[in-house]
Amino acid sequence: MGADGTEKSKTTYREAMREAIREALRSDDRVFLMGEDVGRYGGCFGVSLGLLEEFGPERIRDTPLSESTFVGAGIGAALAGMRPIVEIMTVNFSLLALDQILNNAATLLHMSGGQLPVPIVIRMTTGAGRQLAAQHSHSLEGWYAHIPGIRVLAPATIEDARHMLAPALADPDPVLIFEHGSLYNLSGELRPPTRPVDLDHAAIRRPGTDISLITYGGSLPKALAAADELAAEGVEAEVIDLRALRPLDDAAIAASVTRTHRAVVIDEAWRTGSLAAEVCARIAERSFYELDAPVERVCSAEVPIPYARRLEEAALPQTADIVAAAHRAVD
């Protein structure tokens, strides 16, 4: 990276996200950020640190601990012409606001016969890996991807953390952004995008010919590491980052499977009824005659994520699991 001489700067996923919010607040006075501890505290994961000082308490609003109501208030404000960014601390807490997200945000446009679009962006942390145990560690983004009427994004790179927010705010409909907790400290060089970032397409993070590793969010670094290991053994894996979980980029999945004829789907959520299951189903629907091996899945163990480090690691998809699954499909 960077060898081509384009302009670049060293940053982190967290800072990239903060920069995206700052840019949005600067460029559009309808935008405001609201959520628990986004102001004085600086955000539970430090994303909004410093924004209160820059934009003041009207636009960086600390809310009471009332997920349902501050998400609902974001929906109401969006209906009235604002462009709210609502932060929920973790996906587990978002269940308290699920009523508002499903019954209002995702539904109002249709239920009103097209009269009421809801241009809200809801951000939240997802995923495990930090020993936060069973009420702060789950990956429920697949549940949200089940819902028609919303867009679900999972930025897995610094570039996407930096550049997905602006098109999300421009979308007239609700957009949910899932930030995997283990990515915040990801650091690297941020290059200006060579083309506008879109919210519709999956990305090939590494091209390959022998097998497709299909993943998103916090599992992307693990999939890339697995691809390195496989390459050392002579297996060229293609790594697909879904980026958008709804709508799914069917064409990209099908194109990759058509190239490689084998696929491993990596999803930190539980296997049963999961987004991984959805991807597998679509491969079966669209690419059945391309398959030269059963599709493999690497998901979390079907257990509430435990606290103890060894147990937590055993519960989550690991690079070695991905490599093993790839071997089952290829060997």
Place this chain on the structure above:
Amino acid sequence: MSLARPARTRKATAAPKPAKKTARNRQGPRTAPPADRSAAQHRANLLESLLRIRRFEERCVELYSAAKIRGFVHLYIGEEAVAVGINQALTSEDAVVSTYREHGHALARGIAAEAVMAEMYGKATGCSGGRGGSMHLFDASRRFYGGSAIVAGGLPLAAGLALADRMRGQNRVTCCFFGDGAFAEGEFHETANLAALWNLPLLLACENNLYAMGTALTREHAQTDLAMRAASYGMPAWAVDGMDVEAVEQASRRAVEGIRTGTGPHFLELRTYRFRAHSMYDPDRYRGKAEIEQWKDRDPVNRLMERMRENGEPVDEELARIEQKITEEIDHAVEAAEKAPEEPVENLLRHVTSASTGPVS
């Protein structure tokens, strides 16, 4: 009706005193109470609004029985004074968020009977394009943000509409209707807290009809004085006779005026009663016939007519005129709904997202 006791919070103004004589915002929409000479006319207008809702819903019963209307249909009959009275205090700039028992709110807000009836029929010309039905009436042009069928689900939304107005310095009021059942939901308490905390221009209109579906108020609330409990959030709150349209109007004007002068959310507990079942039909096992009859003695339509009689106003002439006008209006609405086109099935996936006209993967 007992009045709420003042709550001991820093900005409690719970006693229902007339609103403080603060300087009126010049830009704020004004709705003055009717002057004396036009009081008779005003009462005639109120009577018309009440009867429009009553007759519309009576026709709905008939149409439902004939299987023209389907789904859940929740009738407002008996509670009409609340919708009509409160709407007197609102202007077209204000917003309304409603419940699933919202035919009355929609009609009082000025949505044409024709558009509502077409929606009941599920036709393309309905006010929600046939996608909502009885429980989900919408009209963005009238800032009517619809019937929400999730009890208390509309409250946070209303807080957000009010928040946007506050942030943009618009002197508008958002009125949220909800019932005594919603008062038990967390979303009510979260919203009351947030609205008071952020001083939002929100009118919380609690229609206390004594039953959350079939569960009586006393079986649902440890403390049944809802206004008093609302006042504990630090907002003016009081109870009103919801069977008296003029009393509702008076209280709403006072509350809305208070909100417009920047004193934050107000709460009205409108004590009312539905004469009919929770939904279209239910066996009414949870309440006695005698109780229903007792409340029917306080029928808001009859009460208003009695008052007009006492004042020597020409009730019978008005009634004949109004009944004929409304009958024609509703006949026309039914006829139009019968004839109206169905939304084509090709449009099934429209309005799922703003871009969607076809299948969405």
Place this chain on the structure above:
Amino acid sequence: MAEFTMPSLGADMDKGTLQEWLVQPGELVRKGDPVAVIETAKSSIEVECFATGRMGELLIEPGTTVPVGTPLALIEPAAEGAGKPEKAEEKPPVRPAPAPVSAPPAAQDRGHVEAGPLVRHLAERTGVDLAAVQGSGHGGRLTRTDVEQAAAATTAAGQARVRATPLARRLAAERGVDLAAVTGTGRDSAIRAADVRKAAPGPTAAGPRHLTVPVRPSHPPEDRTAARRQAIAGLMTRANRDIPHYYLSTTIDMAPAMGWLHEHNRRSPVAERILPAALLLKAAALAAREVPELNGFWTDDHYTAGEGVHLGVAVSLRRGGLVAPALHDADTLELRQLMNGLKDLVARARTGRLRSSEVSDPTITVTNLGDQGVETVFGVIYPPQVALVGFGRIVDRPCAVDGLLGVRPVVTATLSADHRATDGAVGAHYLTAVDHLLHTPEQL
């Protein structure tokens, strides 16, 4: 006169039971008054009337279940409310209340399969889908033999299955490789694309990939059709083996029937027109009532007459095969009802939505191959029924009537009958009855 009808009290309500009248004939009722208590599946509800007036005749007794929309009582409108006419006045005169709907026995739920526990157990063990098997037992009940035959058909196909990946199958089809001859190197010896390439190297490895129409997998949805064919095969084999058939035939002059039909249809709107087939079916049904020896079942070496004439109507299915569901009480249906019943039955038979009672109830079956261009049909009886009536095409033929030669439309009616149950004289009686009935079409 206004009608008070069985109201619809919910989207899921199609009938209700009148529990109690709250008013008596002659009583004044006002719009909105509760007049009756209706019991639905959920609860008892007082229902109101939508007319003001004097209660007229009560048409339905308490305890009766009727469909939504059935008139329950009449209300004589009172002159109230500025003489606005009651809408109901414009309605046609009150019809007599339809026959009460009795609760169907639980066993007749749609999708229910008639089979005993042993047969079910066998089906489970052999992996046979009972819903796809045609029963040959009494009333269409599934027998052990039915399941064994279906299982045999399935296993035969199962053994031929080669384990190969979808891509390998596609390649094999493109290159004309017989997969049975390829050794698989994949998991559990599955044949993979590489194995096929090895067996028949393609044009060039880097050659263009043709995304041709994929080969059909060897287990197509036709499975169901195959199973049905198998079931028909079993049933007909049994019928031919066990039933000593005798066959009779007669040619019927259709001139009176066609003349009457022509006249009727000329006077009727399109929707109410009647096809000749309806006349034939009605005649067959009435004749079966007249000759009950042919309308029933032969089981356990004796004959039981059917209760009512439930005319089995042979319907050929688009994917092949046929079913012969019952047109219940066909002898009592008016021609129009019979027409509608027939249309509905054929449509549902072809979409697989028959009710189990329709499949199990026929007392005698009619097969009408007239529209296939056939003139004479000699059919095989559906056990345990004892007769099958065949009709061919109605054709113009020269024939002598009253000593003169003329061209008349005629149809050949045939009867296949079970000799165990009846003799030729009974069969002749039946065909004669059909002939007579078709000569007086106005009475059909």
